[in-house]
Amino acid sequence: MITISAIEEIFPALMKGINITITVLIASAFFGYLFAFIAGLCRLSNNIVLRKFTGFYVEIFRGTSLIVQLFWLYYAIPILFGIDLGSDWWAGVIAIALNYGAYMSEIVRGSILSVAKGQSEAATALNMSRFQRMRLVIFPQAVRMMLPEFGNYLIQMLKATSLVSLIGLHDILYYGDILRSSNLSQAPIVYLLVLVFYFILALPLIFLTRKMESISKKGVAS
Amino acid sequence: MTEPIVTFKDVHKSFGDVDVLKGIDLEIKPAEKVAVIGPSGSGKTTIIRMLMTLEQPTSGDIFVGDQNLWKMEKNGEFVAANEKHLREVRGDIGMVFQHFNLFPHMTILENCMTAPIHVKKEAKKVARQRSIEMLEKVGLGDKLDNYPSQLSGGQKQRVAMARALVMRPKVMLFDEVTSALDPELVGEVLEVIRDIAKEGEMAMILVTHEMDFALDVADKVLFLDEGVIAEQGSASEVIEHSKNERLQSFLHRFRS
Numbered sequence: 171m172i173t174i175s176a177i178e179e180i181f182p183a184l185m186k187g188i189n190i191t192i193t194v195l196i197a198s199a200f201f202g203y204l205f206a207f208i209a210g211l212c213r214l215s216n217n218i219v220l221r222k223f224t225g226f227y228v229e230i231f232r233g234t235s236l237i238v239q240l241f242w243l244y245y246a247i248p249i250l251f252g253i254d255l256g257s258d259w260w261a262g263v264i265a266i267a268l269n270y271g272a273y274m275s276e277i278v279r280g281s282i283l284s285v286a287k288g289q290s291e292a293a294t295a296l297n298m299s300r301f302q303r304m305r306l307v308i309f310p311q312a313v314r315m316m317l318p319e320f321g322n323y324l325i326q327m328l329k330a331t332s333l334v335s336l337i338g339l340h341d342i343l344y345y346g347d348i349l350r351s352s353n354l355s356q357a358p359i360v361y362l363l364v365l366v367f368y369f370i371l372a373l374p375l376i377f378l379t380r381k382m383e384s385i386s387k388k389g390v391a392s
Numbered sequence: 393m394t395e396p397i398v399t400f401k402d403v404h405k406s407f408g409d410v411d412v413l414k415g416i417d418l419e420i421k422p423a424e425k426v427a428v429i430g431p432s433g434s435g436k437t438t439i440i441r442m443l444m445t446l447e448q449p450t451s452g453d454i455f456v457g458d459q460n461l462w463k464m465e466k467n468g469e470f471v472a473a474n475e476k477h478l479r480e481v482r483g484d485i486g487m488v489f490q491h492f493n494l495f496p497h498m499t500i501l502e503n504c505m506t507a508p509i510h511v512k513k514e515a516k517k518v519a520r521q522r523s524i525e526m527l528e529k530v531g532l533g534d535k536l537d538n539y540p541s542q543l544s545g546g547q548k549q550r551v552a553m554a555r556a557l558v559m560r561p562k563v564m565l566f567d568e569v570t571s572a573l574d575p576e577l578v579g580e581v582l583e584v585i586r587d588i589a590k591e592g593e594m595a596m597i598l599v600t601h602e603m604d605f606a607l608d609v610a611d612k613v614l615f616l617d618e619g620v621i622a623e624q625g626s627a628s629e630v631i632e633h634s635k636n637e638r639l640q641s642f643l644h645r646f647r648s
Contacts, residue, residue: 291446292493292552296507296559297483300475306506310497 176356180363183349187342191371194259194331194341198266199324205271210278224275231272237333240265244337262334270327277319281312314386321379325372332368342367395457397422397484397563397595398443403452405438412438414619416452422562425589425596427606427627430616431642436599439616440565443597444487445478456481456563486561490568492548494540500527500551501536504558512559519558526554530584546577550584557588564588566598578602585609603646607631615639 212224231239244261248254285308293303335344346364350357400418404411412435420426428436441447443454445461454461463470464477473481495503504523508514514522527533530550540548549569556564566585570578582605589596589609600606606613606627613630615623623636631643 286493288489288491288493289495291444292489292495294446295444295485295487295489295556297479297511298507299479302510306510307495311495314497 176359177363180349180356180360184342184345184363184367187340187345188367188371190259190334190339190341190344191328191331194262194266194334194339195328195371197263198270198331199327201263201267202270202274202323202327203320205267206274206278209271209275210282213275213279214282228272228275231269236265236269236330237336239269240333240337258334258337258339261337262331262339266327266330266333270323270330274316274320274323277316277323278312281315282308284315285311317382317386318379321375321382325375325379328372328375329368394421396420396455397457398597399453399455400439401453401455403439403442403454404450405435405442405447406450412619413449416621418614418621420563420595420597422595423592424612425610426598426612426614427610428597428599428614428616429601429603429606429642430614430622434616435619436616437567440487440567440597440599443563444485444565445482456484484562485565486556486559486563487565487567488549488552488556488569490572492540492545492552492572494548494551494555496540499537499539500532500543503540503551504555507555508558523554523558526558527551529587530554531580544577545573546580549573549581553581553584553588561594563595563597566596566600568599568601570600570602601646603631603643615642617642 209224209228212220213228215221240262243265244258289307289311290303293307298306331341332343335341335347338344342364346360349360396419398418398420400416403413403416403418405413416439418439428439430436438447442449443456443461449462453463459481460470460473461478461481462473464473465471494500495506498506501520501523504526505516505519508519508522509516512519524533524536527536530553532547532550532554535543535547535551540551543551552569569585570581573581582602585596585598585605586609588594596609598606598610608627610627612624613627614621615630615634615636617623617638623630623634623639625634630639634640
């Protein structure tokens with residue numbers, strides 16, 4: 171039975187996990203965007219080694235499952251190479267960031283390539299250097315195109331953070347699982363509330379994505 | 393005799409298997425106004441794009457003043473120019489494009505100011521002042537904070553000219569600058585070009601389909617046909633008195 175008292179009991183228990191969910195989201199979004207820009211720019215580089223290497227990274231991380239990558243970082247790599255990522259929090263953050271960074275690097279690359287060729291030519295005619303053309307003309311326009319997609323991936327990253335409960339991080343889902351295992355009959359209400367939690371967290375991100383879409387509509391080449 | 397500011401020596405250009413230019417020899421004096429006419433696909437635009445370093449010639453030499461544009465000396469030998477060399481030599485050249493190519497994320501004032509600040513390292517205040525003056529000159533002093541998307545085609549093209557002029561080029565290239573405009577907007581753009589031409593100090597190369605305009609503004613007209621300069625001379629010589637049959641039939645299509 172769904173009762174008010176059950177909600178009163180479950181809600182504060184889930185609240186304990188919100189801290190981990192949000193910090194993992196913020197950190198993995200930060201590093202995810204960072205990796206996306208680095209990998210996206212490397213794939214456009216003139217250096218073939220750099221291009222192939224980042225291409226390899228992108229395909230590996232896009233082509234395998236995030237949860238297996240998470241287990242690799244948390245269980246396998248410390249054993250194989252003796253590399254300790256410091257904590258399970260860092261393992262979760264790095265796995266999500268590497269995975270979404272790979273996806274988003276394609277957005278970075280595609281957006282830069284889709285800035286009209288005439289823009290670069292006009293910048294050349296003003297005698298800008300290659301770096302100035304990128305920094306002053308191409309990149310600011312490309313970023314506007316990236317924003318809406320970046321927003322969508324941010325929402326996906328929020329949902330991906332729930333996987334860190336599987337390596338023992340105490341996020342919202344972790345506390346939900348604990349409650350369910352102590353009282354199976356409460357499973358429906360527990361998981362309903364977990365969904366509500368994620369949805370409430372996603373709301374501002376959805377709003378942010380809309381905002382980014384309207385920003386990106388302004389000031390892009392015709 | 394004044395030294396030419398631009399010299400082409402036996403310049404060839406092919407795209408894949410297609411030979412677009414088959415040996416162009418050309419001299420342009422400082423302050424000279426040259427119109428390049430000819431059927432589409434004759435390579436008119438390619439000539440000025442190579443001068444702006446947007447297209448690399450397949451063979452031959454292009455000089456700006458006495459500097460070779462596409463080749464530089466290294467240990468006594470001439471090798472393909474690098475980015476640094478291109479930047480040094482093309483600094484005196486400016487270009488206006490058929491499709492304007494304004495920077496859509498900048499206001500029109502920023503469009504004009506950016507290159508003087510970043511490329512010429514001018515003080516922001518100076519660059520701003522000069523840009524405002526230039527935009528006033530092309531009749532857009534009241535649009536400084538507008539974005540390109542808020543302007544008409546003719547206004548955009550005038551901004552593009554102001555943006556190029558602020559860099560004080562010695563040679564200005566015009567690539568069919570009225571072709572993308574609605575007919576009623578062509579006049580305002582030609583008028584600005586005419587004003588610039590009257591000031592006189594700058595050499596101009598105009599690739600154009602506006603024959604009457606070419607006749608009016610240009611000191612010299614080049615008729616380009618099948619990859620070579622088929623006819624050249626003063627505007628009246630070429631446009632009114634030439635015996636070249638292909639030129640006559642080309643002109644006839646415009647006059648009818």
